[in-house]
Amino acid sequence: MTVGAGGGADMSKARNGLGKYGEDLAARRLAAAGMTVLARNWRCGRSGEIDIVARDGDVLVVCEVKTRRADAFQHPMAALTPAKTRRLRALAEHWIAAHAGAPPGGVRLDLVGVLLPRRGAPRVAHVRGVA
Secondary structure, X not given: OOOOOOOHHHHHHHHHHHHHHXXXXXXXXXXXXXXXXXXXXXXXXXXXXXXXXXXXXXXXXEEEEEEEEOOOOOOHHHOOOXXXXXXXXXXXXXXXXXXXXXXXXXXXXXXXXXXXXXXXXXXXXXXXXXX
């Protein structure tokens, strides 16, 4: 299959690269904050994927990462919808079931937003306990 200039395959590859770059920055931010990254892109069948699973002391952190270019329509921090939050909670339950039960400190949902300006360094914002 041939995709013309500006076609879907090129856009998908670029979007995947952008997402991976944002997740790399997010993982570094979490580690710098003292967290231990346990898994990245953890998939649970057809239920979906957790971008980053980390431990913050005795708390399990399920982290959603949203990366956007500065000229994007929506700021990355506005991208966590109630439906996405419900899906992350369900995925956290699957993680706990697959990894020997709930941690003593419980589970927290975090969001890392990565904003990539046209010039200058990326801006990375980490919000703990978004839901």
